[in-house]
Every structure is written in C-alpha cells, then in structure tokens.
Amino acid sequence: MRVLVTGGAGFIGSHIVDALVARGCQTAVLDNLSSGRMENLDPRVNFYKGDLRDENFVRETLKSERPGYVIHHAAQIDVQSSVDWPAEDAAINVIGTINLLEACRSCGVKKIVYASSAAVYGNPRYLPVDEKHPLQPMSGYGISKHTVEHYLAVYRTLYNLDFTVLRYANVYGPRQDATGEGGVVAIFTDRMLRGRRVKIFGTGKQTRDFIYVGDVVNANLSALTGGGGGIFNVSTGMPTSVNELFDTLKEITGSTPEPEYCPARPGDIEHSYLDERAAASGLNWRAQTGLAAGLLETVKYCRHAANNTFNN
C-alpha cells in the first residue's frame, strides 16, 4: 500500500508514519515543518518539504509519489491563532486542503482519511456528543475543520474519491508540543517534571475526553480500509476532570507542588466528551489505552527528551 501522510512530521502524523512503516507500507510525508520536526521522521520515508498552500508543490508531490491513499493531518491547529488570524487559518486548512483534493483527484488517489476535530461541535448541548450533534463551531479553526468535511463529501460524489472523517477529542502522548489542542497534558507534564507549579483555570472539575495517540493511530489504520464515506468520533467516551488528570500525573511524576487555581477563562467549555460508539461499529475500533497507562508513556518520553536536552 502506498500512503502519503500530510503533517507526518508533527505529533499525531509522525506516530501514524511509524505504524505504516512498521507494516511495510510505502510511506511518504508532505510537511512544511512549521511545527513538525525532522527528528520525528523515520528516515525510510520519502520526505517532501513544502506548504499545502503551494498548489504546484502539492500537485508535483502527488504526481511523483502516486499514493493510493492519503492521510491528511497537516493543518494550522491553534484555536487562538484562528481567532486572531482567521484568513491564514482558512488559507492553510481550507484552501490548502482543496489543493490537496485537486491533486488527489488528478493523480487517482483512492481514499483520503481526514483528521477533523471535536471543535466542529462547539459548546455541547448534550453529553456525550455524538456525530449527529448540531455543529456550531466557536472559532475559525472549528469552521475550517468542518468546511473540509463538506468538500470531502462533494469530491466523493463528483469524483469517486473516497474519504473517512475522524473527529478527534483531546489527543495526548509522546512528541506533543505544549501548545496543541490537547496541550494541557503536555503543559502539566512539562511543568511537573521541572518541579514547577501547575495552573488550573476554574475549579478543575471541568471535564475533557483525553485519547492516547496510539489509539488515534489505530483508528487511522482502520479508516484506510473501512468506514468509507463515514464520519466518526475518535474518543474514549469518558470524561476526565482536570483535577483527576492532575492527580494521576502527580502520582506518575512524583511532583509535589500543589496546583495554583486561577479564575476560569472566559469562553471555556465546562464539560465535553464524545460518544465513541459509531467508530466501534463503523471502523471496528475502540480506544484501548487507559488514562494512567497513556500518561505513563507520555511521562517516560518527556523524561527521556529532557535528559537528552540536558546532556547535549
């Protein structure tokens, strides 16, 4: 199987690349390295450095690689940036994706797997949020992630380019930057390992659905061959409070400082978790990694990375 992963040098994309290479897939990566890193990349992949907004570059990459499948993760992922610079967010996430879809259609790609987000739902009206929940994004990021879902449906109808949309909850794990959507795990881990105090906004009773990156990888692998034309939440289906996250990380890291509780941030969602049952039936996929096990892997990685930085 020939697979092109956009954003394959980033946090989630690079784990997908590792899994594809391990399965013997001919794997290529398209990434502009704006947040991705070369050290995340397996040297066995064909790497194309460039920007999704560059229509010629995207077309030439697909022409030379001729993938049967594309896993699309390259994106502007920062919610606040999408509020501050909505045109740039749309240029990367919407226009950049249209460039990719046009290249896919002209190069005969069979299927595209797309990393969407819980941000498409906005403030939950009921819990758990299932795929039929009304869509009311609260940021340019949520709008741009959702807009692409419409283009995918249209390209499937018009050009027979199959797709599966995966709407991720808060993804965490090794290689995550402290600024991502699920950044709270990376930020807490980083501060705790440095012996610093962690800030919790509000009471800490607010909940999120934290999903381990290894489980997200497996959802992508299932989506390569299953779930055609479908939209699936990729989540644990379980709420975890920020206090619970803090306590579990405290136990794993051995960190001692108590958290500093700060006023809640305006616009923060109180409770959010996603119904994962559609993916169980449509993709034959379920999250397998419990919170403590996933956090343990994350802490191990961060410890190792910190030691390497210290020794260099």
Ligand SMILES: NC(=O)c1ccc[n+]([C@@H]2O[C@H](COP(=O)([O-])OP(=O)(O)OC[C@H]3O[C@@H](n4cnc5c(N)ncnc54)[C@H](O)[C@@H]3O)[C@@H](O)[C@H]2O)c1
């Ligand atoms: N991390 C999460 O919790 C989460 C949640 C929901 C959805 N997602 C989605 O998953 C995908 C991957 O997210 P991530 O957390 O791994 O982020 P990331 O920033 O680590 O990965 C994004 C990758 O895309 C590359 N990129 C960015 N703009 C580009 C451009 N214009 N052209 C080419 N490459 C570009 C970056 O260099 C990076 O390697 C994104 O599409 C994001 O919207 C992530």
